[in-house]
Amino acid sequence: xxxxxxxRQKAKGKGQSKIKGQGSGVKGxxxxxxxxxxxxxxxxxxxxxVKKVKPIRKAAKARLPKKAVSVVKKxxxxxxxxxxxxxxxxxxxxxxxxxxxxxxxMVHEFRRDIMVVPGKCDACADRGxxxxxxxxxxxxxxQHTEIEPxxxxxxxxxxxxxxxxxxxxxxxxxxMTACLTGTRRRLAETGWVETDYDRCVGCWMCVMACPxxxxxxxxxxxxxRKCDGCTSYKTAPCVAVCKPGAIVQTGxxxxxxxxxxxxxxxxxxxxHLLGARRG
Amino acid sequence: MRYVIIGNSYAGISTVEAIRNxxxxxxxxxxxxxxxxxxxxxxxxxxxxxxxETRHMYYRDKAFYDTMNVNLRLNTKxxxxxxxxxxxxxxxxxxxGFDKLFISTGGTPFIPPTKGLEFTGVSPLTTWGHAENLQxxxxxxxxxxxxxxxxxxxxxxxxxxxxxxxITIIELSQRVLGLxxxxxxxxxxxxxxxxxxxxxxxxxxxKEILGNDKNEVRAVILDNGEELLCExxxxxxxxxxxxxxxKDTDIKVNRGIVVxxxxxxxxxxxxxxxxxxxxxxxxxxxxxxxxxxxxAFEQGRVAGSNMAGRERIYxxxxxxxxxxxxxxxxxxxxxxxxxxxxxxxxxKKKGKDAYKKLVFRDNVLVGxxxxxxxxxxxxxxxxxxxxxxxxxxEKKMLLDGNLLDFxxxxxxxxxxxxxNWVMQRPIKKYLIGTR
Numbered sequence: 001x002x003x004x005x006x007x008r009q010k011a012k013g014k015g016q017s018k019i020k021g022q023g024s025g026v027k028g029x030x031x032x033x034x035x036x037x038x039x040x041x042x043x044x045x046x047x048x049x050v051k052k053v054k055p056i057r058k059a060a061k062a063r064l065p066k067k068a069v070s071v072v073k074k075x076x077x078x079x080x081x082x083x084x085x086x087x088x089x090x091x092x093x094x095x096x097x098x099x100x101x102x103x104x105x106m107v108h109e110f111r112r113d114i115m116v117v118p119g120k121c122d123a124c125a126d127r128g129x130x131x132x133x134x135x136x137x138x139x140x141x142x143q144h145t146e147i148e149p150x151x152x153x154x155x156x157x158x159x160x161x162x163x164x165x166x167x168x169x170x171x172x173x174x175x176m177t178a179c180l181t182g183t184r185r186r187l188a189e190t191g192w193v194e195t196d197y198d199r200c201v202g203c204w205m206c207v208m209a210c211p212x213x214x215x216x217x218x219x220x221x222x223x224x225r226k227c228d229g230c231t232s233y234k235t236a237p238c239v240a241v242c243k244p245g246a247i248v249q250t251g252x253x254x255x256x257x258x259x260x261x262x263x264x265x266x267x268x269x270x271x272h273l274l275g276a277r278r279g
Numbered sequence: 280m281r282y283v284i285i286g287n288s289y290a291g292i293s294t295v296e297a298i299r300n301x302x303x304x305x306x307x308x309x310x311x312x313x314x315x316x317x318x319x320x321x322x323x324x325x326x327x328x329x330x331x332e333t334r335h336m337y338y339r340d341k342a343f344y345d346t347m348n349v350n351l352r353l354n355t356k357x358x359x360x361x362x363x364x365x366x367x368x369x370x371x372x373x374x375x376g377f378d379k380l381f382i383s384t385g386g387t388p389f390i391p392p393t394k395g396l397e398f399t400g401v402s403p404l405t406t407w408g409h410a411e412n413l414q415x416x417x418x419x420x421x422x423x424x425x426x427x428x429x430x431x432x433x434x435x436x437x438x439x440x441x442x443x444x445x446i447t448i449i450e451l452s453q454r455v456l457g458l459x460x461x462x463x464x465x466x467x468x469x470x471x472x473x474x475x476x477x478x479x480x481x482x483x484x485x486k487e488i489l490g491n492d493k494n495e496v497r498a499v500i501l502d503n504g505e506e507l508l509c510e511x512x513x514x515x516x517x518x519x520x521x522x523x524x525x526k527d528t529d530i531k532v533n534r535g536i537v538v539x540x541x542x543x544x545x546x547x548x549x550x551x552x553x554x555x556x557x558x559x560x561x562x563x564x565x566x567x568x569x570x571x572x573x574x575a576f577e578q579g580r581v582a583g584s585n586m587a588g589r590e591r592i593y594x595x596x597x598x599x600x601x602x603x604x605x606x607x608x609x610x611x612x613x614x615x616x617x618x619x620x621x622x623x624x625x626x627k628k629k630g631k632d633a634y635k636k637l638v639f640r641d642n643v644l645v646g647x648x649x650x651x652x653x654x655x656x657x658x659x660x661x662x663x664x665x666x667x668x669x670x671x672x673e674k675k676m677l678l679d680g681n682l683l684d685f686x687x688x689x690x691x692x693x694x695x696x697x698x699n700w701v702m703q704r705p706i707k708k709y710l711i712g713t714r
Contacts, residue, residue, distance in 0.1 A: 118690075156687035163687040172580070174657070177293075178573040181319045182338035199335045201325060204653055208601040208610055209573060211661030213686045217608075217654055 112191060112229060113169055114236055114249055121162040121246035123155050130155045132164065132238035132247060139230055139237040143197065147220050152227040153238055153247075164247055166238075167214040167227035169193055175206035175215060175226065184226075192229035200224055280305035282586060283367055283375060285357055285524070286383035287311035288320060289572055290553030290579035292339055294381050297583025299347050305587070308350045308375070310357055310367070315407055316341065321572070323410035324434035327417075328441025336407070362529045362546045379586040382525065382536065382544070383553035383579065386518035386570055388431075395488030400496035401512045404435050413511065417442055420510035424499055426485055428455030432515035433604055436477055439511075440605065447478040447507060449485055449499075459600065459611040463627070464634050464648050471607045471632075488512060520555040520568055533557055535568040540592045542582035550586055552578035561595035562613050562645055562663070569598055599660065601653065607632070610653040613646035613663050614638050626678050637678055642668050644677070655682040 124131045136151040144150070153166040173193045176184050183199035184206060186192065202222035207215050215226045230236040239249040282298055284291045287309050295307055317338040325331035344351050356370040360380070367375045388403035390396065400416055402409055413435075417423070423439045425432045428450035439446050448455060454465030455472070469479060483501045491497045498508045520535035531537045531545035535557040542550050542558070552558075554570040558578060574596035584591040599612035617623045617638055623646075624639040630651070637659075638646035644662045659677070662669070669677070676685050 154683055156683055158684065158687035159691040161691050163690050165683060165686060165690075174573070177576045177580075180321050180572065181335065182317075201319075201322060201331065202603060203321070204601045204603060204608055204610065204656070205572070206657075207653060208599065208612070208656045208660055210655075210657035211664075213655035213658050213683050215655075215657070219606075222603075 112231065112236075112249060114166065114227075114229065114239060114247060116164050116166070117246050117248060118163075119161060120244045121155065121164055122244050123157070123162040124243070127243070131241040131243070135237040135241045136227075139233070140225075140228070143225075144218075144221070147218065150216050150218055150225055152214075152216070152225060162246075165213065166247075167193070167229075168212055169229065174209035174211065178205040178209035180205055187231075190229065190231040192231050193226075194228055194231070195224075195226060197223050197225075280378050281376065282307045282379050282381070283377035284309045284381045284383065285367070286381075286385055286553065286555075287313065287317050287351070287353075288383065288385060288553070288575075289317075289338070290383035290385075290575040290582075291381065292317050292343075293576045293579030294383070294550075294552065294583035294586070295347050295349055297580045298587045301584065301587035301589055306350065307348065308352060308377075309344075310352050310355050310369075310375075312354065312356045313406065313408070314354050316344070316351075316353075318407055320406075321434065323404065323407050324438035325441075326407075327404075327410040327414045327438035330441055357524050359524055359526075360528050360530070360549070362549065365548070378548065380549045381579075381582055381586065382549065382551040382555060383575070384521040384524060384555050386554040387521045387523075388514060389517045389519045390514050391516065393485060393488060395490055395496075398488060398490035398494055398496045400510060401488060401514065403514045404431055404438075405518060410438070413438075413513065416511055417444065421445055422447070422507075422509040423511045423513065424449060424485075424507060424509040425513045425515055426499075427514070427516040428452075428457065428479070428481075429515060429517060430456070430600065430602060431518070432513070433602065435513045435515055436472070437604065439513075440475060440477065444511075445476070447480065447509070448472070449480045449483050449501065451482065451484050453481050455479065455481075456609070456611075459598070459615055460609075460648065461616050461636065463629065464609075464636070464650055467632060467634055467650055468604065468607070468609070471605060475605050485512075518554065518570055520557075522555065533566075537566070541585045541590070542578055542593055543585065550582040552582045558593060559595035560597055561666075562597045569596055571596065571599060573599075597663065601656070607651055608649075608653040610649040610656045611647065612660060613644075614640075615646045615648050617646075626674065628678055635678065637674070639669070639674065642670075642674075644669065655686070658682045658686055 123129075132153055133151045133155065136153050137149050140152065141149045153164060155162050155164050157163070169192055173184075173186070176186065176193055180203050181199050181201055183196045184193060187194050200223045202224065204217060204224060206224050206226070207217055210226075215224050218225050230238075236249055239247050280302065282305055284294055284307065291309055295309070298305065298307060315337075318336045319338050322331055322336055326333070326336055358368045358370045360367055361374070365377055365380075367377060367380065369375060386405065388405050390403065395401070400420070402413055402416075404410060404413060417439065422445045423435075425435045425439075425446060425448045428448050432448060432450075433455060436446055436448065450457070454460060454462070455468055456465070460468065472479060480501070483503065485499045486502050487500045488496060489498045489500065489506075496510060496512055498506050499512060500506050522532050522536060525532055525536060529546050530549060535555055536544055536551040538544055538551050538556045538558060540559065542552050542556070544551050553575040554568070556578065557566040557568050558574070559565075560567050560569060577596065578593060581591045581593040597613050601608070601610045603609070614623065615636070615638065617625050622640065626637045626639070628635045633651035634648065635650070635652070636646075636648040637644060643666050644659065647656070647659045647663070649656055649659075662677075673685070676688070
């Protein structure tokens with residue numbers, strides 16, 4: 001089921017690129033159009049979109065490749081249409097009042113998350129060791145000048161499964177809470193809990209706070225290292241090399257959607273079983 | 280809506296963040312009696328020793344206050360609080376009205392009455408101001424005496440150790456960090472301190488401080504009559520909640536300010552958090568003062584959320600700390616000191632200079648000491664916080680095995696994880712085949 005849908009939408013996207021461009025534009029700007037329509041004459045209505053559409057498309061183009069996963073695109077096509085319908089009757093201001101407001105809504109929309117699809121990891125048995133670990137080692141090598149780079153992702157075997165252990169980018173991250181110097185903070189631009197390692201004092205408070213064991217002590221450097229999300233890359237290197245699709249880069253929403261669908265399918269199956277039993 | 284926050288440190292900052300999450304318009308005023316922006320308080324010892332730059336001291340920069348739209352009033356002292364009129368009375372007599380108030384005045388150093396406290400060179404070490412003072416005086420000093428071997432005392436040792444001073448710790452109990460470490464761990468730390476040339480006098484107190492004719496510290500006299508020469512004395516016996524401003528008000532005070540699970544004090548619309556409150560401790564199952572940074576931040580977040588109108592409950596905290604002492608990392612949490620016959624199960628593992636101790640109560644992990652190897656200690660913290668029942672095999676794994684293996688094990692056993700569904704797949708195939 002999910003594969004079919006994806007194909008359809010891709011085809012649509014090619015044919016109706018205009019809609020796509022508009023749809024994936026910034027929410028706030030769309031809303032402004034509506035309010036303008038309400039207050040001013042109809043003649044302005046015709047001229048305005050022609051002027052405005054282009055910049056929106058440019059902005060969309062500039063923004064989208066950064067979060068280049070197809071799942072994000074899909075949602076971007078769907079969601080804004082719904083959102084406009086919902087928000088239009090509300091009396092709330094059409095344009096976000098502050099830059100922080102706009103950013104927070106956008107971060108919510110486009111924010112990056114690296115998630116683990118359980119049970120899919122095969123520890124790259126046929127490719128000579130976990131590729132994501134190697135990719136991580138390469139990507140963060142620039143941070144380590146004195147010692148061998150320490151990869152921020154580990155793959156452990158338990159109960160017959162390979163389990164990738166990495167930072168979960170918690171919402172109210174305990175490492176952020178425990179940080180003495182305030183260097184570990186969530187950046188609004190990327191949505192990731194990032195660290196300025198110059199300001200890390202090596203008190204190991206975050207090591208004590210992280211319930212996932214995702215923070216490594218680098219004792220020689222006296223710095224606590226953790227996954228930085230590789231936010232300067234379009235796709236995080238560990239995700240890019242993962243062939244089985246055990247690590248995916250996605251927004252929380254699309255992941256949530258996929259998960260719910262998975263569970264729904266599972267539920268359907270169980271009902272089917274029940275029916276069979278009754279019969 | 281006007282929010283007034285007294286105290287510009289961890290609890291105050293997290294309150295501001297929590298309020299601004301929910302309320303973008305309300306006016307926020309922070310009152311602080313210090314002249315700095317919020318700074319990392321435990322960093323003062325690093326800064327004093329010259330290991331830390333001044334520009335890296337700030338916990339939040341100026342831009343933070345601007346984006347959060349905060350009216351910051353530095354160098355302002357609060358005299359008292361008028362709970363009936365809902366006003367804060369400042370020291371210069373002016374009054375400041377509030378709708379919601381948050382008190383996070385933190386702690387003040389506890390200094391027992393001793394003869395000779397007035398000499399220059401006698402100072403506590405809890406604020407940046409103290410550190411500046413001690414750094415200036417330390418330039419001409421050779422011998423430093425640190426009274427008290429707690430966390431602040433050891434911070435002072437760390438700072439002066441970096442300044443290459445001759446340090447003596449005077450501690451009343453039998454070992455440094457006496458509240459957190461047991462005998463074996465204490466020995467390791469003492470050995471580490473001795474290796475760095477720090478002298479320790481345990482079981483002793485200071486009876487009197489002597490000065491010279493320039494009003495400078497010359498020596499201290501211990502309770503056994505011994506005289507130790509020194510140029511600086513750091514008073515690091517402990518910290519008490521700073522309850523000065525709420526003393527003569529309706530706000531209920533025990534050892535610290537009494538708060539409920541919403542971090543609200545006995546007076547409506549007045550909240551408190553941080554080192555000044557008595558909050559819930561889920562290990563000892565009572566309310567007590569826990570002066571610990573992550574808890575202060577957590578309490579501020581809960582209070583801020585409630586102040587802005589969204590109900591949130593503080594789940595409770597426990598005593599926990601992580602402290603690097605000259606390259607030896609110390610991590611402690613929960614109940615660490617055990618006696619025979621108190622019904623606690625203890626597991627120990629001792630290496631050459633490493634030590635690990637786990638304490639269990641009814642198969643639930645309640646306390647940990649880790650020395651030297653503190654990797655992935657957060658996994659212990661989460662086990663203590665969640666109060667999970669553990670099997671014997673798991674306990675053994677916690678003590679001997681790799682903690683990441685344990686985490687992977689736990690992840691694969693989660694009942695809600697879709698991992699379990701993957702496990703069911705072969706069964707599914709089997710069922711379809713039979714149908």
